[in-house]
Amino acid sequence: MRAGEVRQSAGMIQPGQLVIAREAHRQQLVRAVRRGTAERIRVGAYVGTEEAPESSFTAARRRAVRLAEAVHRQLRATHFFSHQTAALLWGCALWDTPEQTHLWQAYRPSGRAAADLRRHTGVIAPGQQARAAGLPVTSLERTVVDCALAMHPLEALVVADSALRLVPALDVDAARSILATVTRRNGTRRARWVLDHADAGAESPWETWIRYVCLRxxxxxxxxxxxxxxxxxxxxxxxxxxxxxxxxxxxxxxxxxxxxxxxxxxxxxxxxxxxxxxxxxxxxxxxxxxxxxxxxxxxxxxxxxxxxxxxxxxxxxxRGFRTVPFLPPPPATRFGTR
Known part of the structure; x- marks a missing residue:
């Protein structure tokens, strides 16, 4: 919903429903929060309290998606969700859910930019623009490359493995072509390793974890x-x-x-x-x-x-097993029993 559309009532917030404060009646929204039928997930954004209990992992993923939806409805400038956030919206597995919402935009954020946003500055080529879960995102190939460049290689490998199981699946050759255009040095070696070792047969993040510690x-x-x-x-x-x-x-x-x-x-x-x-x-x-x-x-x-x-x-x-120098030890995860 954008400015000028009919303002919605926050008094009847449904479980899981996203409400943007500027689109709602403030007093009704305040009462919903007091009753416990809504909670604030970021400045100016609220969501209806879920009734059915969820695992912490499922709840964290759902919350991250709601945050992306809230940011999209609040931002007026052109943007594309990226990195872990885009991976989540595409339906990829994650080693851990992102604590910040990642997006690309053409201008640099001000010093007062929201702390829960991770803004990457740059222009996304038309061929690398897409939509997933109804939101503007980087293409699957660009998403995997961004993750491989910026994340721990295990975390990026979890994303890449699961991207190969999507329909349509990750085009690894197309991802390699995108990576080849990257001029920065930092992270490119690890990113190539991730693309070279991605495997659709790893059916869970923990299966990817076992492969990673062995390949490392x-x-x-x-x-x-x-x-x-x-x-x-x-x-x-x-x-x-x-x-x-x-x-x-x-x-x-x-x-x-x-x-x-x-x-x-x-x-x-x-x-x-x-x-x-x-x-x-x-x-x-x-x-x-x-x-x-x-x-x-x-x-x-x-x-x-x-x-x-x-x-x-x-x-x-x-006796020939040696640690690969550019592959660090696996990181911990908040969700240890998935």
Missing amino acids: VSMPRPVTQVPVQTRRRMYHCDLGWPDHGVYVEFDGRVKYVDDGVRRGHDARREIEQEKRRADALHEAGIHPIRFMAADAAPRRGEESVVQRIARQFPAGMV
């Missing part, structure tokens, strides 16, 4: 979604090195909670299915190394993820 120490590139034929059926391990008989899986606790994966998800049935699957894999001679989020920070005396995987390889190979 120069392990051979793992195969994702490795097919394994058992007496029951064909199963797939999250990743592995079939030539060496090494398989890895990540267990998210969300699978073992009712409604954890989706509404109606049955945790007891999930446990039963996982037990049958594990038995079938073991009978087929496949013994995956299993990890959970807690393994990202092992206790004193415990083996690291890299150590547990590396000892499955021949000693001669392990």
